[in-house]
Amino acid sequence: MPRLIALLSLLIIGLSIWQLEGDRAGLTITPVTVEGGTPATLYLRNGAGAAPVVVIAHGFAGSRQLMDPFALTLAEAGYVVASFDFEGHGRNPRPMSGDVTTIDGTTRLLMDETARVARAALAHPRADGRLVYLGHSMASDIIVRQALEAPRADAVVAISMFSEAVTADAPRNLLVIAGEWEAMLAEEALRALRLTDPQARAGDSVGDPAQGTGRRAVIAPKVEHVGVLYSATALHAARDWLDASFGRDSSGPVAQRGGWIAALLLATVALAWPLARALPAGAGPVPPPLSAKRVLVAALAPALLVPLALAPFEIRVLPVLVADYLVLHLGLYGLMTLALLWHWGQFQGQFPARIWWVGAAVALFGIAVLGGVIDRYVASFLPHSGRMVIIAGLALGAVPFLLADGILTQGGKARLWRVVLARVAFLASLGLAVALNFEALFFLLIILPVIVLFFLLFGTMSGWVGRRTGLPAAGGLGLGLVLAWALGVTFPMFDAGAF
Known part of the structure; x- marks a missing residue:
């Protein structure tokens, strides 16, 4: 059975990569030099003329890779496409800066960066002088505002938009796209449309794109804030809107990558099972059984006490939004849980010599193999040198936390209610922390889906390792390093003193 699963996983991985790389066929994809050093990529269709x-532009905590469906689709349609990493994001070594609460602070700096990318792309020989801005989420407001300034845009595609800069006639040729399952932003899309025509409905086009007065709102069915980036409806709408704005007639398929990416990720995770089965089997430690009451205390006490203990303090050490707080939350949470488990005799036989190389194997697979897949097809996962200190700092909290989680859940051997309780309690603890200090910690809400996905993917793999080797702490050790890495490359770097 392990060999069959390994073979099927490798076949699906190979087929998925073949399909995803096929979207790049016929395109020239190269770096483009931007003033200030912003990492940017230029996408050109081979043999196409001036366009x-x-x-x-990507959203908060995103990167160029996340916007590939639009970049590849529009490049295939013959447009000259430039995609980039905002400061503080992806491969960009320059941290975000300025006041995030004012238009003249961080927003202005990101607008200036967007303008520099536009000028670099407009200087390409294939550029015909006309310009489009396309942005998602946080970037939607950036591009709407930048479209009104030099270099001005002839059309704008705002995805999951919220912007107070939209008026009845500006920006020119505005297409707003939102997912059906992001209800507030879908309403915002309709509001922007009805500034021009109060009777308009989703899907209606008002004004004349050929004259620069066009406006449309599209609601992509059955997708949310990230899924909208992979929606065929959204991709077709963006391409068709630009064709209408510039009198072009593009054809061909759009880059429908979401299903293949999901298949690739699931197959890569599935490959971890036969690899785990190849590890030396072990019975593992047999600590004294924990009563249900003690499990509840170990799961719930840190969840309640840690946010209460940290609430009075303002913590600024790492140059990353809320990472300082998260390190302490994870570390204190893990140490408190470990102390309770040690007091109840749960450390018995947990740390034999082989735990270190098993943990290293878990970390290597998570970071190099699965992380490599994520970096190529989903979002930036390979850090620049400036992020290594951040990853090391996060590991000081993530490793104790996941060591405690591994021991408490017995490396996947514990009953399901115990595993679910441990993970839900931690998510609730982060939620309580945000509630106690919303203004300072609301960015933590951004990473909650990352944590949930982490538990689903990496927690499953850790369980396979724990059940095979009998070493609950090994999976925790390896996953602690993976979590530190994942958060370290996801959080935007921020330097408030640089503005």
Whole structure:
């Protein structure tokens, strides 16, 4: 059975990569030099003529890879496409800065960066002088505002938009796209449309794109804030809107990558099972059984006490938004849980010599193999040198936390209610922390889906390792390093003193 699963996983991985790489066929994808050093990529269809430039901007905690469906689709349609990493994001070594609460602070700096990318792309020989801005989430407000300034845009595609800068006639040729399952932003899309025509409905086009007065709102069915980036409806709408704005007639398929990416990720995770089965089997430690009451205390006491203990303090050490707090939350949470488990005799036989190389194997698979897949097809996962200190700092909290989680859940051997309780209690603890200090910690809400996905993917793999080797702490050790890495490359770097 392990060999069959390994073979099927490798076949699905190979097929998925073949399909995903096929979206790049016929395109030239190269770096483009931008003033200030912003990492940017230029996408050109081989043999195409002069065309408008499309500058693509990602959302908060995103990167260029996340916007590939639009970049590849529009490049295939013949447009000159430039996609980039905002400061503080992805491969960009320059941290975000300025006041995030004012238009003249961080927003202005990100607008200036977007303009620099636009000027670099407009200088390409294939650019015909016309310009489009396309942005998602946080970037939607950036591109709407930048479209009104030099270099001005001839069309704008705002995805999951919220912007107070939209008026009845500005920006020119505005297409707003939202997912059906992001209800507030879908309403915002309709509001922007009805500034021009109060009777308009989703899907209606008002004004004349050929004259620069067009406006449309599209609601992509059955997708949410990230899924909208992979929606065929959204991709077709963006391409068709630009064709209408510039009198072009593009054809061909759009880059429908979501299903293949999901298949690739699931197959890569599935490959971990036969690899785990190849590890030396072990019976593992047999600590004294924990009563249900003690399990409840170990799961719930840190969840309640840690946010209460940290609430009075303002913590600023790492140059990353809320990472300082998260290190302490994870570390204190883990140490408190470990202390309770040690007091109840749960450390018995947990740390034999082989735990270190098993833990290293878990970390290597999570970071190099699964992380490599994520970096190529989903979002930036390979850090620049400036993020290594951040990853090391996060490991000081993540490793104790996941060591405690591994021992408490017995490396996947514990009953399901015990595993679910441990993970839900931690998520609730982060929620309580945000509630106690919303203004300072609301960015933690951004990572909650990352934590849930982490538990689903990496927690499953850790369980396979724990059940095979009998070493609950090994999975915790390896996963602690993976979690530190994942958070360290996801959080935007921020330097408030640089503005």
